[in-house]
Amino acid sequence: MTAQSLVNGKASGQISILDRGLLYGDGVFETIAVRERRIFLWHEHMQRLHSACEVLRFKFPGVTLLQNEVAKLLGTVKQNVTLRITLTRGVGKRGYRPVQNAEPNRIISVHEWLHSPQNYSKNGIHLRCCDMRLANSVLAGLKHLNRLEQVLAQAEWQAEDGIQEGLMLDHNNHVIEGTMTNVFMVKDEVLMTPDLSYAGVDGIMRRCIMNVARSHAIKTQVSKLSLDDIRHADEVFVTNSVIGIWPVQQFEEFTWPVPGEMTTRIMQLIENKQTRSGIVI
């Protein structure tokens, strides 16, 4: 790799201290898996990024430009990597007020693929429940740069504790998501995932799983879920674009054989999709 990151298309690892992404968290990002030079769900990531720019009301730089920059950054790299694409509202005037027609700053960085020797996809993970609650927000769904809740939620336990993910609830005790994942559960052969209308990140892998499930006649349901629903689920798993699917093997005193039947089926459907879709660069 010749450069680890591009800022507005140029090799750089630095950004202005006046960038509104730093000043106010005024921006959005995507974290994307690249395996064997295939960018999985590229168009879905771009679509979400575009929508997020519209909500925050700044210009989306366009898929072609971002794709060219990703290709430039990746060069001829062959190993699997993770991409982060961040768009901020750039440098503006002093104060919270955004200038109109701001030119966003584009920050694209490439990161080592994290191999987990424990093979969580196969062996499952231990899940805990976080004390930190997610606030209801009109920004629900967006993967914006205001992520202090997730940071403090993950600070509640240590990597050495043998726990891989934490469930986050909202102030009404509804399960919303994991700190870095979306959550799914299976009950009586229905695939269920929490409603994210008021909080949470609407993950690309979550969308992909729901679409794949529906197109294979698996019953799906987006609804309010409680901790008791999770405890008494037939199967539980967490997902994101980089890890894919991790079955939950233990939550509190509840344990599940992993991967469960439905989880296995979904994992296969996603694996099939993964080797065929996205773009190759």
Added chain:
Amino acid sequence: MTAQSLVNGKASGQISILDRGLLYGDGVFETIAVRERRIFLWHEHMQRLHSACEVLRFKFPGVTLLQNEVAKLLGTVKQNVTLRITLTRGVGKRGYRPVQNAEPNRIISVHEWLHSPQNYSKNGIHLRCCDMRLANSVLAGLKHLNRLEQVLAQAEWQAEDGIQEGLMLDHNNHVIEGTMTNVFMVKDEVLMTPDLSYAGVDGIMRRCIMNVARSHAIKTQVSKLSLDDIRHADEVFVTNSVIGIWPVQQFEEFTWPVPGEMTTRIMQLIENKQTRSGIVI
């Protein structure tokens, strides 16, 4: 001025794109007024910054170090300026999880003092009510870097609209603060300001006004306030460390003669304090 900003004590206007302040809004900041080389309420700002670091669980770099860096940055500059001091959790490992004992990045920048030709302190301002609601959060009180709510609230109107500040409510219709200010109202000679236990920034000027009022036997009350309380107040004003106090002249169809009696008294008490306290560098 030889430098406009220091990053970790060195003249620089750039920060790593891997700084957690940019990646996640993982940091806190202070905006501080410097008039005739006097840094008003310096110790109060430092105290709040220190407490905020404790909540976010990263090391506070110490008042002496920050004071030395501010002195270095200001050099021999004589004009009034605004300082911004940002502390982020620095560059860490990938992912939300904060490393323990992280060394924060210190970003100190100096900005032109904004002279408002309209003299809002004397003539008052027009206030509006924002659609954007503040989410309840355990991070209430902190001036952290997750400020998208304020950005989008200010985007609701234009500077040309003749409106200077917007009121923000929480999801329970309680008035919390302005987009960049705290809010006070006077009713029957009692000075009232919203309870910030669940949302809002606990402003240094707010604290200062409450202390000054109490020490001058002015009755004060921190309580839940509604829009109707504001509408039927005897006086309303907004405050922050840089603007000081702006009386509200109009909100919806309600108008007040400005500055009101209590507002005038508080302004004088703060002005007296301002010329005596803080530190001179």
